[in-house]
Amino acid sequence: MLKISDLHVYYGGIHALKGISLDVPTGKIVTLIGANGAGKSSTLRAISGLIKNKKGTITYNDRDITTLDPVEIVKGGIVMAPEGRRIFPHLSVAENLYLGAFSRSDKDGIERDKEWVFDLFPRMRERQNQKGGTLSGGEQQMLAVGRALMSAPDVVMLDEPSLGLAPLLVKDVFEIIKVINAQGKTVVLVEQNAFAALKVAHYAYVLETGAIVLQGTGEELLNDERVIQAYLGG
Structure with missing residues (x-):
């Protein structure tokens, strides 16, 4: 608690x-x-x-x-997805997600959680090589939440x-x-x-x-x- x-x-x-x-x-x-x-x-x-x-x-x-x-x-x-999304606009969707896992060293777990995020947000899978700044507002919000989940909180x-x-x-x-x-x-x-x-x-x-x-x-x-x-x- x-x-x-x-x-x-x-x-x-x-x-x-x-x-x-x-x-x-x-x-x-x-x-x-x-x-x-x-x-x-x-x-x-x-x-x-x-x-x-x-x-x-x-x-x-x-x-x-x-x-x-x-x-x-x-x-x-404990992790926070901040107001205003705060994604890294010049990095790809996948790179943004990997940065969310900065505190982890379990490579298999990181890849498994990336697939979980893609299952939650299928558009992120489609756009994984696209730069974050080119996403719509809704997609950036999905990315911000997905990035937070990548820390395995x-x-x-x-x-x-x-x-x-x-x-x-x-x-x-x-x-x-x-x-x-x-x-x-x-x-x-x-x-x-x-x-x-x-x-x-x-x-x-x-x-x-x-x-x-x-x-x-x-x-x-x-x-x-x-x-x-x-x-x-x-």
């Missing part, structure tokens, strides 16, 4: 996370919803070791990972995977999230499409200005009047 306890994060004088605590049970999909600036991405960045907290702890399988650097966190089984954190995608592609992305979870991965999902996120989530947290204001199962929050009014169009 991934566990955050009383986490405080600052950007200069800005108090971005104000003592949040949350649990991510093994094998579940947990989503964080909220408006821009609520602290969703900051939570993922803190877990990844990309920003350091002022107070609080992050533990994974009873190990304190609060002060580990990002590479050690990836090696420990136990926990996959997805930051705004549907951002900027056409509705049909959004549907595809959420179907893939369910498949990844069904194949044994724990998923932490940050998403502004609250309806789609809550539909797939086992559990969810609502963040506002750096604090958790609501939590419950995905179904509970889908039917919560406060969530409906604030995030689901009334």
Whole structure:
């Protein structure tokens, strides 16, 4: 289990996370919803070791990972597909995927996981020799998720995977999230499409200005009047 306890994060004088605590049970999909600036991405960045907290702890399988650097966190089984995709545009699809496996040395396992990614995203197989920058937005998102999976993680954190995608592609992305979870991965999902996120989530947290204001199962929050009014169009 991934566990955050009383986490405080600052950007200069800005108090971005104000003592949040949350649990991510093994094998579940947990989503964080909220408006821009609520602290969703900051939570993922803190877990990844990309920003350091002022107070609080992050533990994974009873190990304190609060002060580990990002590479050690990836090696420990937690990886993030960042907002904005951040692929390497001048490298091929296959090269991008191999870079996702930078922390591994098991060549057979890497090739096996590459085939798994190609099975998840058949268009990546078709375009494996094509430069990442020539892909469509939806294809780049697939590549970003696939690259994250190449590290053989136990926990996959997805930051705004549907951002900027056409509705049909959004549907595809959420179907893939369910498949990844069904194949044994724990998923932490940050998403502004609250309806789609809550539909797939086992559990969810609502963040506002750096604090958790609501939590419950995905179904509970889908039917919560406060969530409906604030995030689901009334």
